[in-house]
Amino acid sequence: MNEAKSEDIPVFAVPRWVVVMIVLVALAFWSWLDAVSERDILIRQRVAEGASISNPHRTAIGIACTEKALRAGTPKDELGLAAPAEYHGEYVKSVALEVESETKARVIIAYRAISTVIREGDTVVYSATCPFGGGVTWEIGGTVPKKYRPKQ
DSSP: OOOOOTTTSOOOOOOHHHHHHHHHHHHHHHHHHHHHHHHHHHHHHHHHHHHHHTHHHHHHHHHHHHTTOOOTTOOGGGGTOOOGGGSOOSSEEEEEEEEOSSSEEEEEEEEOOBTTTBOTTOEEEEEEEOOTTSOOEEEEEESSOGGGSOOO
């Protein structure tokens, strides 16, 4: 039985500069991942401004649904809302309301450009459905990429 001695095992010497390069590449990759995730968080926060600014619209639709006062073309002033351009912010260009029928309405949030991801005029659209039994269900769509849209 041959037993290998430590002198018999070939040792590969890795130059120190190779180890340093591997460490630097790993650090650069981790930094890049961190920067991308921070950018995504920042964009989500800026898009969330629209959810806050559009809250009066969504509340007005909820009340109108509950009171069964929603009808096609319901004017915004009848729901206690101002003109779309009155609802704006640093990243939100305007918030508009479209009432399609007694059971369907939409709140459309138009954004200013945010980074290179959200272009001027991109939208988040809250689509409301008012079941005849009362209450409201919301679906969120629009041209803002899905990963940056509010959850509800």
